[in-house]
Amino acid sequence: MACMMASSSLIMNLSLSSSSSNQIRPIVKAAINIPRRVANISLPGLRPGGFVAENDNLLYRSTDKQLSPIKIISTVNRSDPKNNPDPVLMAKLYAVLEAVSDRVEMHTNIGDQRTNWNSLLLTSINALTLAAATMVGVAAVSGGGAPAAALKLSSTVLYVAATGMLSIVNKIQPSQLAEEQRNAARLFKQLRSQIQTCISVGNVTAADVKEMTDKVLALDKAYPLPLLGVMLEKFPAKVEPAVWWPEQGRKQYGKGNNNNNNNNNKGYNGWNGNLEKEMREIVNVLKIKDEEDYIKLSTKALNLNKMLAVAGPVLTGMAAVGSALVGSHSVGGCAVVVGVLGGALASVVNTLEHGGQVGMVFEMYRCNAGFFKLMEETIESNLMEADLEKRENGEVFEMKVALQLGRSLSQLRDLAAADDIDEFASKLF
Incomplete structure (x- = not known):
């Protein structure tokens, strides 16, 4: 109570x-x-x-x-980025993600369009050339008169049109353009996956946003969408690997890192002396074997493409002259031979160049060489980083390198331990 x-x-x-x-x-x-x-x-x-x-x-x-x-003021701690990341940084990263997704669609659609260009222009030019050659033959056997003159004029016009179209098509190389867009779409999809992984892991920083933005801009520069003004050179004087990544910052070793390199049994952040030696050997193999081999293949494909690109318009131009001189007594039957044979050979050359997609093969080899160059720079960038904490974890990095080369960890280590370099580093291509 x-x-x-x-x-x-x-x-x-x-x-x-x-x-x-x-x-x-x-x-x-x-x-x-x-x-x-x-x-x-x-x-x-x-x-x-x-x-x-x-x-x-x-x-x-x-x-x-x-x-x-x-x-009432809440006492929940909102400064922890893992529990509650910076909304401004997340908004920026989502904006980059949206831009990347849009570029994937653009490059995919334009790649399909340029593939259609290649097939349609190949069929159209061959049809024009063969029709003109047929007209030259008919005009030669029909004698004189208006019908023969009409056939001669028609064949000459068709040959001139085929020559102009071949010159334009050989300049822009639609098959190579289509391969560029396919590569760009694949690389943008890869970048999209990286951004999604970064968002899922959380703790997004300003450095992550800048890194992803730089990668988008580097890809835009490496694989431009428009043709006029910024199109990649289809017949470069020197073949170099394709580069679609931003320049990676590198740091020199500090004085205190030598102890970590000499200690083979104990490592820090997954790195030790054995792993660093293994990675240096892998870089050496990539430079001597893989990258150099694909540069040689790219050079051969480029030289073949140059020869075919010049031969096609030359043959159709000669055939146009021959068709115009059919029936002339000064040249006799040579004009007919040039008019018919030139058109037939031009069709063969055009089919080899664009039907065989020699430009696409050149771009594929160049992109493969760029893939190996990227691996080299990535490994060297990690090895040259002075602070071991800033490196990617050594065990994870070794596994990534092995998977990118199509090898198991044991096969990768055997390759690095070999005395003579008698095989390529990559088993994928």
């Missing part, structure tokens, strides 16, 4: 003090009067500075006229 009387005797007097002109939030003060005979009663949760709650709930202050809500 005494407890009930003590509880009923509790009187709470709330007084609100007005804040100064520089303060916005009111200060809540609570005064509690407890009788001396029940002074052992404790009231947990009340603090001198006011009420604090873990959730963003509302309390109400009592006044003489009405109840008005008081906002």
